[in-house]
Amino acid sequence: MVMKSEGDVKRLEKLIGLLQSLHAEISQLTRKSANDGLNIFKLRIVNKILAEADTILLNEYKPLENFAGFEEDALPTNSDVTMVLALYMEQAERFRSDNVVYADYEWNYVVNGKSSGIESSPPSTIGAHKK
């Protein structure tokens, strides 16, 4: 799975930012009350972001097979949502790490198989096989 344009890079970076913010917010709720249900408004936002993630994290990067967002009737708890967000964050980071390369003393995103010149942060230990 590769990124094909600068737009793909921007979408991935946006997704990582959103997942991190959501995870931080809902982790706080989980620490307060793990078994409490997440309200419908937050749940819909989570589902929207996960749906967007599913269009970016494909094939081997898909975090969960047969998972198509949270069902409102299933009353997902804070801890359920935190766990799933953590899985998505991890796969998003793996995808990012697999698509960066070290060139000219800096880390850049790989677009269409070559260094794009778009600077990235170093890969985490999950990915990094192209170092």
Place this chain on the structure above:
Amino acid sequence: MALIRPRLTDHYGILRSQAELDFAIPFLDEDIPLYVDPFMLWRSPSQQDRSLHTVLLNAFNHLGYLAKNGLEARAVENLVAASECEEVGLGTSANRRGKRIGREKANEIVSLFKRIPQYGRAGFRHIEEIQFFVDGISKDRISDLTCSFLKSFLIDFTLQQSEKLGIPTQVTDVNNVYDDRKNAFETQRGLALPAHPRTGSPLLFVPKRWLRFVPWLNYDDYFEKYCPQDEISHSPEELTRVEVLNYNREHYGVIDHYIEVKERTFEDCHNDPLFSQIPVTFAKRKLSTLQRLATGKDGGADRKYETLVGQLLPSLLYPKLDFAQEQARTESGVSIRDLIFYNTASTPFLADIHRHYGSQQITIELKNVAAVEREHIDQLNRYLAEELGRFGILVTRNPLKKAEMRRTIDLWAGQRKAIVALTDLDIAQMVELFESKQRNPIDVIIKKYTEFRAKCP
């Protein structure tokens, strides 16, 4: 099986919860355990309510006018007619029937206009004041007097509400409607009002905003906080009500002071809701007691469990489900305790239950056992019929074992009956949602039902 504690709206299939309506929904077989407090009209910000209070006082004080002009007999007759208002069905009667006061008692009330100079001169400011002078007059009588004198308004209010909700009406006569032009009671004929389905007698609705458990001006409050007990008797502990009433008749100033204080603090006077939820801290305490409780019957654990769940669930499920009553039934020599809720289809899920399982009411059976057995499922199954519908909830301590879960699935497959089990964990989650308000506690039931249906063929 007939509906448990049927209400007028349920009888006609009008799916509205009590919280949504402006009036107290009448029960068909018993009274609503609240009373009209005329002080609620006096303290109301609405000009209409305050005007009605004036109408009430004018009507009542007219009795004094009659008495002073030698027409005591007519005053007494009017007061006796006003002393009961069966159409509204408020109070504690188990059969929606009350008794009027006797002529002697009416005479005693009418005589206040002569006996207490202030009333003779300026009349009453609040009709509740009669409680402080006449024995045997309390909240129910005050409420009935108010409703009788304001019956014409209540008829209009009832017509308006019936039309709005589509409650069926029938042409009927209403007795003892006060006409303030003639200052007399008369029968109004040919009114299209809701009627009791069995007896055919007319029913009148009362605005919820007027209802309280006890009037703002009441004898017990006066006696406890304002009555100079030491002055009336050297041994206040032996003081009788009659002695206090006699004292009041000779010392109007004490009552006058009490009324002034209560009028000054009118902002603290609020109507009482027909149902009030328990506070969150109370719910959490109940849950923690429930979680520590042993299973079985030792030490009355089953009774304690039933009491705790019986206190928790009506509050957790309000206002989505209106609590009807706790009911004990015996089946095959086994005592079973149920909680019955009115299903007003107030959410898509409840509407679905109403439509698919015919549940006008929802039965919740309580079982404080370590493991639910097949017979427990069968007991609830036999109970699920007709108006109660084919949807039931079993509240127990632990998840159903595989065989019992299979039994509930078979019941759905064979008879399309759904039995959902709620455990301690589910109740804990409901309490958590009750506190956090992030979701509604009824969502836990929806979750359990969704899980159950996912297992069904």
